[in-house]
Amino acid sequence: MGETSQTIVVAGGSLAGHTVVTELERHGFAGQIVWVRGREGTAPYSRPALSKELIQGKVTAETIRLPVPQPYGPRVRIMDGAVCAGLDPHADRVLVTQPDLSERWIDFDALFVCTGTQARVPEAFAGLPGVHSLRTLADAERIKDRLAVRPRTVVVGAGLVGSEMAASLRSCGLPVELIVQGQLPMEAVFGAELGRFCLERHHANGVTTRLGATVTALTAEGPVTLTYDDGESSTADMVVLGLGAVTSCDWLDGCGLDLSDGLGCDEALRTARPNILAAGDVANWRHPLFGHRMRVEHWSNASAQARHAVESWLAGQEGRQPPAFADVPYFWSDQYGLKYQMVGHARGHDEVHVEEAGTGGYPFVTYLRGGRIVAAAGVNAPRAVMRMKARIQADLAGDPTSEEVYAR
Structure with missing residues (x-):
């Protein structure tokens, strides 16, 4: 499948990128695959485990590696520690920054954008000692390394990751306070009905909560001091931020693509440049069943979209109309x-x-x-x-x- 002279660039080293590469291999793609896996410099792993099983010590970094159905073929070139840094607006080539900070342009016949998201960290909170975000394996390992001293912990943000982190840290025996910007944890995800149930479970397991609160300042001189919008404050030995995520597609600025919320695609996951496709957290597409555009930041969606993006590209290569991606979104969360x-x-x-x-x-x-x-x-x-x-x-x-x- 595909001409031996073709080159496909896959940007992103998490589940979506991993699935694109394995799908291309499964379909017998005969050209070269250049897989730019990102700054982490690690093999792909199960990201949902970071806020749950890994923090709780039930799994290790090695056991959460994603399985590879068969060894990557000789035509797969893996670039660990490298990132896509730009896209030529007038030609099919992508700028890659390598670990030594040198740059090079790579020509492509197709580009799969699977760069996902990164943790949202307010600039004033970035880099403060004792303040952590959670997006990568390294983030989780840094938090886990602190657990032995049983730090007083404040989790800021009560969405999916924040609620999971509060539950996991409490399960490890830590004193935990959960800062909820609204009135209920996970309300934006599940609505008030399950939000109330989630709040009850946190309280039943010993988590204290501060509802309707926004952190306006953090200072890290010894213990971390958190100041809230009502003028009150609290202290902690460790703060974990769970403030959502931002898409990692700023490297596509100025290329004529829709970047209003992630990377805009059609129903088949193709961008305005049809040989550039997207999958995973970064993809914003019009769902043909729900009738509106959406972007889904969930694990099962990343793998399903990656498989579909490959199918869409194959359809174009074979002169077929690519199918619309119409999977019904699904996600889960394990707590207590x-x-x-x-x-x-x-x-x-x-x-x-x-x-x-x-x-x-x-x-x-x-x-x-x-x-x-x-x-x-x-x-x-x-x-x-x-x-x-x-x-x-x-x-x-x-x-x-x-x-x-x-x-x-």
């Missing part, structure tokens, strides 16, 4: 021995139903828009969640048997 799961996309929902499902009688929430179910979330209810995923997929696609799918 409970598994939270969500499918679909709840943006713009106008109706919520709450019931019980799964073991333990935990809440199961469905989100509707215009009378149609667009998302569902539950705790320890994997079968119900995955049945609902199939129903949402079928219902939004106009399948009249969608309710039968759920009933099965």
Whole structure:
């Protein structure tokens, strides 16, 4: 598959980039693959484990490495420690900065952008001693190295990563305070119904919370002092920031691509330059079933989009119309021995139903828009969640048997 003279550049060394490379190999791509894996300089690993199993000591850096179905072929050139630093707006070539800071242009026939996101760290908080963010394996190892002295810890931000970190650190026996900018943890992800349940679980496990608070200043002279927007303050031996993420696509500035929120793509994950495709956290595409653009920062989406991006490129090579990427988003979170799961996309929902499902009688929430179910979330209810995923997929696609799918 593909001409031996073709060169494909894959930018990004996490799951999406890894999947693009393995898919190209699986399809027998005969040209050269240049894999620019990023500054970390490590083989790809399971990023979801960082805030959970790795911090809790249940896995090691080696055991979370992503499996390689077979050794990479001789045509795969891996550039560890190198980053894509620019794109020629007038030619198919990418500027790569190598570990020694030297630069070189690499011509390509196709470019897969899988550079993902990086932790959002306010400039005033960056580099302060005792203040950590979590995005990479090195970040997690630095936090883990502090645990032996049982530091008083404040986790700032109560989204997915912040809530998971609070749960993991508390499970390690640390005193933990969780700073919630809104009124409920994970509310932006799950809504108020599961947000209230999450708050109760944090309290039941000994986490203290500060609700409706914004950190306005951090000082790190000895213990870290946090000052809040209401004038109050607290101190900690360690602060972990969970303030979300920003896309890593500034290296594409000035190239005529849509960078308004990540990298804009069509339904087949192609950019305005059709031989440049995107996958993973950075990809912003119009979902054909939900009818609006979205960008999904979840693990399962990264692998699914990477496989689809390769299929889209292959279709173009073979003169076929590339298919639209229409997977229903799915993600999960493990906290205090409970598994939270969500499918679909709840943006713009106008109706919520709450019931019980799964073991333990935990809440199961469905989100509707215009009378149609667009998302569902539950705790320890994997079968119900995955049945609902199939129903949402079928219902939004106009399948009249969608309710039968759920009933099965």
